[in-house]
Amino acid sequence: MQFLTLVAVLLLMSAAVYRMGRGRAQVLAGTEARSLHSLPSYYGYYVALWCGIPALLLIVGWLSLEPFILRSLVVDALPTEAKALSPARLSLLMNEVRQLAASGDFRFSSGPVASAAAEQYRGLRATSFGAMTVLALSLAVGGAVYGMRAISPKLRARNRVESAVKVFLVASSTLAIFTTIGIVLSLLFESLLFFQKVPLTDFLFGLNWSPQTAMRADQVGASGSFGAVPLFAGTLLISVIAMFVAVPIGLLSAIYMAEYAHPKFRSIAKPLLEVLAGIPTVVYGFFAVLAVAPFLRSIGQSVGISIASESAMATGIVMGVMIIPFISSLSDDVICAVPDSLRHGAYGLGATRSETIKQVVIPAALPGIIGGILLAVSRAIGETMIVVMAAGLSAHLTANPFASVTTVTVQIVTLLVGDQEFDSPKTLSAFALGLVLFVVTLALNVVALHVVRKYREKYD
Amino acid sequence: MTTASESQSRPGDQGINVAKVTANDVNVYYGDKHALKGVNLAIQANEVTALIGPSGCGKSTFLRCINRMNDLIEGARVTGTITLDRQNIYDRDLDVVQLRARVGMVFQKPNPFPKSIYDNVAYGPRLHGLAHSAADLEEVVITSLERAGLYAEVKDRLDEPGTGLSGGQQQRLCIARAIAVSPEVILMDEPCSALDPIATAKVEELIDELRENFTIVIVTHSMQQAARVSQRTAFFHLGELIEVGNTEQIFTNPQHKLTQGYITGRFG
């Protein structure tokens, strides 16, 4: 709250300074507007930027460094026996200290050490905030004074203001790059810690996945086993089932829409199909549990097959439905991009419509369609909510679609939701799985986009 | 740096025959393509200079050099100097925005903003801070519309969108929009090519009137138009300036074979 007040004060100061700067420029200009380099309002913006930007930058920098500095100060002041704790326990303690300090309610403290540290932490934070406020406000005032002094008819205020905006534009556009770097670094960092404990080959080629056993140190198999092959197999099984549902339905509806459908029918059916894409995946997950899985089970019972209530089949079918609009809209684009001259050539030889489609249009559109299917596969592999709700938790290495399997994303969620202990291979393995997921989907996308682009270039 | 006010308050130049715009050895490259080759040309104040030549000859390219619109084309490179009142417009510290306030432009296709007629004309003065009050601004807008010969036709619907006017009216609106900034030079890039003959006649008449106050450079594909509106004519061919002279002389007694061929319609 205090923080918001500070930002609001800065914004108000900038607004006031804007008016002052503009007024001063108007006075300088007198009656002859062309004696000024820029419009008076640009002088206002110029001063306002000097007032606001340095102060805001200071606040951003301060707040991002504050946690690290506070942490090291508090850790330094801890009693020696607390300092001797393992890094994992220490970070747990610090977590508690921060929570105590944030709530201000020490009743649930685990001990005097934590309480004292929290007290110190609170004090340090208050000091830090005070110092930051004073610094930021003086920077704002200083900037405003400097800006006002700089105002003169010769000052290229517009160019200066525009350069500042341009810096903002460039900075925004680099965010995408930083996000990618952030993803890679954070996944890689934790994964490397994981691979120090579990060899990479065990992870990639091991056939047994049971991270849960790692929790009880006194038991056999305390280290847990982290062979991810069953997860990969389960993910693949569900994705393949999803594709068996989505590809024929999506492709056939795209063909019908593009080649046969009356424009009126198209204008109704197409948006309705898109609705399928707009439904949150958590809804599909619930639908799978509520309707599809029981339905399949009862069919299985009547035929005499045993179908698990968390079967790969139910999950895959629902995921396939979710992907239908994805495939149909991508294929629709691709089919429409096939030039009519090809179709006319086939018609001219006396081919029927379906023959033209099967023998000319689809072969011509095939690279684009394959690109679209690859994108859909990547989407299926990364899909989380449907599988978390409808697929199983325990890893079985099976190709039976009626059995229960688990997937990479399910495991990431189960490993990371709830209380976590950092540095345990159990938690770290989630990041290793995340890294695999990221790399695989990225590769699929790069290939798919490349294929689609090649295809587009052919007909554009 | 010359500010706009200084150059404006220099009416004395008009009497002496000092060129308003001078091009010295101007070359333009679009990537590998050499689009304009060593052009030297002086443009006199308060005259209409016509640039003619077959399409692709570089006349529009040259026109766009005078207010540096070529800067916008990716891969375009300009060498040589162009001076406006003896100041090189390709100087590093020249503000291209101020240059364009002094050298206005009217485009081939009428391009009014999708805003009201009033706002179209008022945009430039607002941009450059030329009016101190709303009344001032209104006066500028009305005068500009009057000078463009459009005021009588639109005075009752100044707040209607400029895009609703006819093609000829739109082009005159664009001219009004350009002169509202009181530029010194107006560049016109085939301003009548999208208009019917009657609208063309009106615009040509307007160009002739504007000569009194402005220096005008016009690119045209119609030789008759060049003959009708201009005092001087420059003939371009394959990126080179072939010949320049009084319009009458160019059309009656061209010195160069290529000019002769073009005038008499042997090619182009």
Added chain:
Amino acid sequence: MTEAVEQLRASVIAGKVGARLQRRYAAEKRFRVYGVAAIAIALSFLAVLLVSIIAQGYSAFVQTEVRLTLDLDPAVIDPDGKRDHATLSSADYATVIRNALLARFPDADDRVGRRELSHMMSQGAELEVRKLVLADPSVIGSRREMWLPVAAPVDQLIKGNMERAPDKGGQFKERELARIDALKADGSLQTRFNRWLFTEGDSRQPELAGLWGAVVGSFYSLLVTLALSFPLGVATAVYLEEFASRSRWTDVIEVNINNLAAVPSIVFGLLGLEIFLNLFELPRSSPLVGGLVLTLVSLPTIIIAARVALKAVPPWIREAALGLGASRLQMVAHHVLPLAMPGILTGTIIGMARAVGESAPLLMIGMVAFIVDVPATPMDPATALPVQVYLWAASPERAFIERTSAAIIVLLCFLAVMNATAIYLRKRFERRW
């Protein structure tokens, strides 16, 4: 002679073609049927999904309540007569309610009967009475008629979601059923609008569990997302379309944006967990962090839509502005952006709709806890609408299935409104040049 041969050959070919023709037309017909069938299957899935969820969920918008005449006995509520806040907050309202029920069913006045009566009512009934008394202590000593919520099993029974017969999985004894029927018969037991669903946070009691906490959490997250992703997305699009010339650098940016658009959302959750929670120590489970993560999820959508909208503005508008001496930034701010704005807003709303329905990354940053309080600021722990769906879906009680479906209906309504706004904007302001 040759002519006759030619004729013969032509007729043979025509015959062959004709003979095949029937089969070919049959194939043509079959192909069309496949197409129609595919669309029909897809749409019937949509229909089944919507119908089954609405059928499950509509009843959660009402809640069964009982009309009771309460005797607000001072001896029970405030024996000391001090009327202070602490006493009144912790008073024994359960007894007040049970007494009212006993008055209606005097035959139940034994140990088992009393327990049965207590189990009939929701805890929410006590909260309602407490609210009444705290708001106006002067009601103590008077008699009041109030509609109070019943417990979830009774509610489910009334709504027909539970078997009546005790031997078929119903949990009520015959005499309990008789009491419920008696109340129903004299109009004292009715289903009324379920206000708890829209005013309360989460609860372990299905009849008290509300969506308001999740709605507020979603709203705060969305606010953060919008405040960040709109300016950043538009700025990126403007830079790429209007300022940057195509270079290796812009290619790198473009490739990154396209890839981020296809990265599984859970990976953004992992990023949020590592960077925002572990590195910068922002508050766990807070809408602030949720909003930051959703910003990354929705940013590519917004950037791509904004670029399309900027591309659609014809180049001559730019030339006209520049020719008058506008700088590039003025050209963008005065002409290009206003003309592209409807398209950008449409893309932004669609991106926000995606963010509203997104739950996987929120699980990673802890917005999946059981949180009763409605968050007051974006820094408080909270959950979000789709995550609430996930949480309720995992609850075993029959009443939560109904509520999960209701939460989905609410979520889908929000999405429908957002998408309808986007479509309206596109239709209303779409410009063809």
